[in-house]
Amino acid sequence: MSPEAVSPRQAIRQFLASLRNPARILVAISGGSDSTGLLLLLDEAVKAAPHLEISLCAATIDHALRAGSADEAREVETLCASHGIPHIVSTWQGEKPKTGIMAAAREVRYSLLAEAAEALNADLIVTGHTLDDQRETLRMREMRTEQLSSGIADAVLFDRRFWILRPLLFSTRADIRTFLRERGVRWIDDPSNEDVRYERVRMRRQISAEPATEMDIRAAWEERLALSSRAAEWLNCHFRLHGCLLGQVTADGLRQDRAVLDYSLGRLTAVFGGQQFVPGGTQLERLLSFAAGGRLGRMTLGRVVFDLRRDGLYLSRESRGIVPLVLQPGETGVWDGRFQARNGSTAPVAIEAAATHSASLKSLGSSPRTGTGEHHFGHLPKAAWKRAIASAPVLSVAGAPLFQELASGIDLTPYFAPFDRFLTRFDFIFADRLSAVFAMAPYAGLPLRSIDGKTI
Incomplete structure (x- = not known):
C-alpha cells in the first residue's frame, strides 16, 4: 500500500x-x-x-x-x-x-x-x-x-x-x-x-x-478550496453585474492578487462565454496582460468581449456565432451555454440573439426578472451596454413576437456552463457566490457533516 x-x-x-x-x-x-x-x-x-x-x-x-x-x-x-x-x-x-x-x-x-x-x-x-x-x-x-x-x-x-x-x-x-x-x-x-x-x-x-x-493530493485540494474562497470575496468586493448580461470588474479589482485574478477572470470568461471550460494558460496570460496594461480598448477571448475603461473592465458575450434553439412544448434546453429555458407554452418557441432579430420581440432585456430595460443603465458605457443587449435571448413563435399568454409560460434563467452540469466542491464557494450575484437560488449543500475529520 x-x-x-x-x-x-x-x-x-x-x-x-x-x-x-x-x-x-x-x-x-x-x-x-x-x-x-x-x-x-x-x-x-x-x-x-x-x-x-x-x-x-x-x-x-x-x-x-x-x-x-x-x-x-x-x-x-x-x-x-x-x-x-x-x-x-x-x-x-x-x-x-x-x-x-x-x-x-x-x-x-x-x-x-x-x-x-x-x-x-x-x-x-x-x-x-x-x-x-x-x-x-x-x-x-x-x-x-x-x-x-x-x-x-x-x-x-x-x-x-x-x-x-x-x-x-x-x-x-x-x-x-x-x-x-x-x-x-x-x-x-x-x-x-x-x-x-x-x-x-x-x-x-x-x-x-x-x-x-x-x-500530495489533499494539499492540492486545500489550496484550490482556499483560492475559491478568496475569489468569492473578490467577487463581493470588485465585481458588478448589470442586467444578467454585462459584467464589470472595478479598476481596483484588476490590481488584486494575480492567482485570484487568474482564477476569477478565467471562470467569468467561461460563464459569460457559455463554455464548460476556462481558457487555457496562454489565453489567460493574454487577458491578464491586457487588463493590467492600462491601455484602454477591447479584446475578444473565449467568445467574450472585454472592454477596458477607466472605471474597470466590462465583459459580455460577443454577438457572433450564437446558434438559435427551438423548444417544443414541454421541452427544456440550454441556449448558447448561458440560459436555461423551459417551454411551458403550447407552441414551439425559438430563442435567438437580439442582434439577429427585431428589437420589438420579447427579450430578456424587458423581463421583470432581470429588469434590464435600457433606461435603468444610463450610467454604463453605451457601446458596452449595446453589445450586451445584442447578445440577449429573444423569444418568438414562427418568427413573430410572443403573445403575453405564451410568453408567461416560458421560464428563462441564467445558466453557468462551467458549474451547472458538474460542480466540484473545490469551486463550490465561488460558484455559490456567483449564483447569489445573479440572484439565483443557492447550490445544494454537501450532504456531509465533516471532511477529513473536520466539521463543515
Whole structure:
C-alpha cells in the first residue's frame, strides 16, 4: 500500500461517519471490481452500524456499446438481490455518436444515474473511483498543461441536483480486489479497459511500467478550496453585474492578487462565454496582460468581449456565432451555454440573439426578472451596454413576437456552463457566490457533516 493509500474498509467507515443522516445512498455499479467492492464494502459497514440510519440502493448503466453488456447488468442485478439492495438497470437508448463516444457516454451515464436516484428516492450518488484512477488522471492532465491539477474531485454536484461522492478515491484497486477475493466474490472485466485506443488505458500501462512521483493530493485540494474562497470575496468586493448580461470588474479589482485574478477572470470568461471550460494558460496570460496594461480598448477571448475603461473592465458575450434553439412544448434546453429555458407554452418557441432579430420581440432585456430595460443603465458605457443587449435571448413563435399568454409560460434563467452540469466542491464557494450575484437560488449543500475529520 502506498503512503497515501487508505484501506478500503477504513475509507468506507470514514465516509459513513462523515455523512449527514438519515441518508439513502445510490451506488453506481457496473460489475467491475471497483464498483462491486464499493457496494459490498458499504453493505457490510451499513449493516454493522444500524444507528447511522443509512440505506443503500443501486443502479447499473448499460451503455449498450458491446455484446454481452445486458447479461452483465443482469449479473449485477442478481448480486444486489442477494444482498437485499434495490437495483435499477438503465440502458442508453438510440444511436451512438461516431466520435467522442467516451465523453458522450459519461454525459448519458450521469443523467441516467440522476434519474435512477430520483426513482429510488436516493439523497446522493457514490461511484467507485480509486487512487489508481486519480493517478492516471493527474498524469494525463500533467501531459496536457503546465498548470497544477487537483485531479479527480472527491465530491461533484451534478445538474444542481445530486452530489456524486467518491469514497474510495484514496484506496487502491489492488486492495479492493483483495477484499473481494477474501469474500469469494467475482467481478466483471470490461474488455475496453485493455483497449489501447483509449488514452486512459495507455496511461495506465505507462504508470505501471514507470511509477510516477506521488503528489500530495489533499494539499492540492486545500489550496484550490482556499483560492475559491478568496475569489468569492473578490467577487463581493470588485465585481458588478448589470442586467444578467454585462459584467464589470472595478479598476481596483484588476490590481488584486494575480492567482485570484487568474482564477476569477478565467471562470467569468467561461460563464459569460457559455463554455464548460476556462481558457487555457496562454489565453489567460493574454487577458491578464491586457487588463493590467492600462491601455484602454477591447479584446475578444473565449467568445467574450472585454472592454477596458477607466472605471474597470466590462465583459459580455460577443454577438457572433450564437446558434438559435427551438423548444417544443414541454421541452427544456440550454441556449448558447448561458440560459436555461423551459417551454411551458403550447407552441414551439425559438430563442435567438437580439442582434439577429427585431428589437420589438420579447427579450430578456424587458423581463421583470432581470429588469434590464435600457433606461435603468444610463450610467454604463453605451457601446458596452449595446453589445450586451445584442447578445440577449429573444423569444418568438414562427418568427413573430410572443403573445403575453405564451410568453408567461416560458421560464428563462441564467445558466453557468462551467458549474451547472458538474460542480466540484473545490469551486463550490465561488460558484455559490456567483449564483447569489445573479440572484439565483443557492447550490445544494454537501450532504456531509465533516471532511477529513473536520466539521463543515
